[in-house]
Every structure is written in C-alpha cells, then in structure tokens.
Amino acid sequence: MTRLVIVDDDPMVRTGLRLILGGEPDLDLVGEAEDGRRAMEVIRALRPDVVLMDIRMPNQDGLITTELLLAQPDPPRVLVLTTFDADDMVLRALRLGADGFLLKDTPPPKMIEAVRTVAKGEPVLSPSVTRQVITAATGGRGPRRPQAQRELARLTEREREVAIEVARGSSNAEIAECLHMSVATVKANITRVFAKLGTDNRVQVAMKVRDAGLL
Known part of the structure; x- marks a missing residue:
C-alpha cells in the first residue's frame, strides 16, 4: 500500500x-x-x-x-x-x-x-x-549538435534507443514494452546511459538527445 x-x-x-x-x-x-x-x-x-x-x-x-x-x-x-x-x-x-x-x-x-x-x-x-x-534549459537556442552527437556516439545502438525513449518521456515499463525488453534490462541500460553521458537524471539525457537531433 x-x-x-x-x-x-x-x-x-x-x-x-x-x-x-x-x-x-x-x-x-x-x-x-x-x-x-x-x-x-x-x-x-x-x-x-x-x-x-x-x-x-x-x-x-x-x-x-x-x-x-x-x-x-x-x-x-x-x-x-x-x-x-x-x-x-x-x-x-x-x-x-x-x-x-x-x-x-x-x-x-x-x-x-x-x-x-x-x-x-x-x-x-x-x-x-x-x-x-x-x-x-537550453534558452531556446539551436541544438549544440556536434558535441551532443559525439557524446551519443559513445552509446551502443540499444542504449541509444533507450535514451531516445527517455527523451520522449516514456516510463521504464513503457520503454520495456516498446523495445521488447525486461524492465530490469531497461534500468541497466539507463544506468549505462547516465554513466556514458555524464548525466544524473532523465531530463539531462533528454536535452542531449534533443541537441543531437535524434527526436
């Protein structure tokens, strides 16, 4: 309860x-x-x-x-x-x-x-x-694409797919259903995305995905 x-x-x-x-x-x-x-x-x-x-x-x-x-x-x-x-x-x-x-x-x-x-x-x-x-947070400016693309290139294809879903506002359960993964696997991927991008939360991930032009 x-x-x-x-x-x-x-x-x-x-x-x-x-x-x-x-x-x-x-x-x-x-x-x-x-x-x-x-x-x-x-x-x-x-x-x-x-x-x-x-x-x-x-x-x-x-x-x-x-x-x-x-x-x-x-x-x-x-x-x-x-x-x-x-x-x-x-x-x-x-x-x-x-x-x-x-x-x-x-x-x-x-x-x-x-x-x-x-x-x-x-x-x-x-x-x-x-x-x-x-x-x-980005002040309405155009995306800082080159830097963001370099950072997103550190991710595996699966991690990139998870990052994009995070940027869309999807929950872990929704990501799992969309990408045919378990929730535990989604959490593991998000942890790796945070580490590779140097981010602390989902909004920071979403900002980098947006800047990279992946939305």
Missing part, C-alpha cells in the same frame, strides 16, 4: 486528486496540506511514501518544502504538480531532486500510473513538461 499526501493551496485541486486517487485499492491518501509549512507537519506525522507537491503556494512554496523534505533522512518521493508546462520553477525543482513532474490536467489514468511509478522509485516526466523544460 502506497501512502500519499497531497500538498496544494487550491481546495478544488485537492478534491479532484482525492477523487482520482482515493478509490485505488493500492493507494492510501493519508493526509492533505494547503501550504508548505503545514505540509512539513503533516508529512512528519504521517510519513507518506509519495507527496504530490504544488509549486506555487502561500507561506512556504513547494520548492522550499521539497528542499527541506529531501534533506531529511529517508524522505518521501516528491511528485511535482504544475499548471504551467514552461515554468522556471519546474527546472529548480528538478535540480532539488524531485522525482517527477506532471501537469495538473494529466488524465486520471496517467496520474494514477505516475504515482505508482514514482512509488517504485522510478522517475516520471510528463512529455509536455519534458519538452518545455528542455527548451527552457
């Missing part, structure tokens, strides 16, 4: 998420908070596995709250919810170590799948968010 806490200053959003997630037998919505300060109290008391975190909130925003949470021992997974698919705060949350990013208008089945994926320790990146984060 995955224990969840929702953190959002909009009561309508919290209600919607409660309706979407509350009926799933493997998800237990144990608490809610309307801002970051209250969230810290709720999370310390309830110790959830996953926190659905809004970014823009009064008193203490989601960025500060995420940073404080992830500095603690054995922190929960943080799935950032954003209304904006091009938001510099999403980039900042990524650097802080958030486990995933979803738009608030993500269809309910995808929302449920994302929570389950993050709970298993796998990152989730909404394809729309991924594209906008890459564009924002």
Whole structure:
C-alpha cells in the first residue's frame, strides 16, 4: 500500500486528486496540506511514501518544502504538480531532486500510473513538461549538435534507443514494452546511459538527445 499526501493551496485541486486517487485499492491518501509549512507537519506525522507537491503556494512554496523534505533522512518521493508546462520553477525543482513532474490536467489514468511509478522509485516526466523544460534549459537556442552527437556516439545502438525513449518521456515499463525488453534490462541500460553521458537524471539525457537531433 502506497501512502500519499497531497500538498496544494487550491481546495478544488485537492478534491479532484482525492477523487482520482482515493478509490485505488493500492493507494492510501493519508493526509492533505494547503501550504508548505503545514505540509512539513503533516508529512512528519504521517510519513507518506509519495507527496504530490504544488509549486506555487502561500507561506512556504513547494520548492522550499521539497528542499527541506529531501534533506531529511529517508524522505518521501516528491511528485511535482504544475499548471504551467514552461515554468522556471519546474527546472529548480528538478535540480532539488524531485522525482517527477506532471501537469495538473494529466488524465486520471496517467496520474494514477505516475504515482505508482514514482512509488517504485522510478522517475516520471510528463512529455509536455519534458519538452518545455528542455527548451527552457537550453534558452531556446539551436541544438549544440556536434558535441551532443559525439557524446551519443559513445552509446551502443540499444542504449541509444533507450535514451531516445527517455527523451520522449516514456516510463521504464513503457520503454520495456516498446523495445521488447525486461524492465530490469531497461534500468541497466539507463544506468549505462547516465554513466556514458555524464548525466544524473532523465531530463539531462533528454536535452542531449534533443541537441543531437535524434527526436
């Protein structure tokens, strides 16, 4: 059973998420908070596995709250919810170590799948968010193709295929199905891609794939 806490200053959003997630037998919505300060109290008391975190909130925003949470021992997974698919705060949350990013208008089945994926320790990146984060991070400039192509040339053909799927925002399970691999093999390939490209997360991989012109 995955224990969840929702953190959002909009009561309508919290209600919607409660309706979407509350009926799933493997998800237990144990608490809610309307801002970051209250969230810290709720999370310390309830110790959830996953926190659905809004970014823009009064008193203490989601960025500060995420940073404080992830500095603690054995922190929960943080799935950032954003209304904006091009938001510099999403980039900042990524650097802080958030486990995933979803738009608030993500269809309910995808929302449920994302929570389950993050709970298993796998990152989730909404394809729309991924594209906008890459564009924002590169300042809208043209791709740095020669350097990126040299870096991608270090990958095997299979690793390159996995990297491209990562750049498309696919989860490990989706990559496994698409490329006819086991999830364990996908994880092993992603680990090698990170090492060969000198990257720490999926968005960095996606940026290099984009720069190399492979999307």
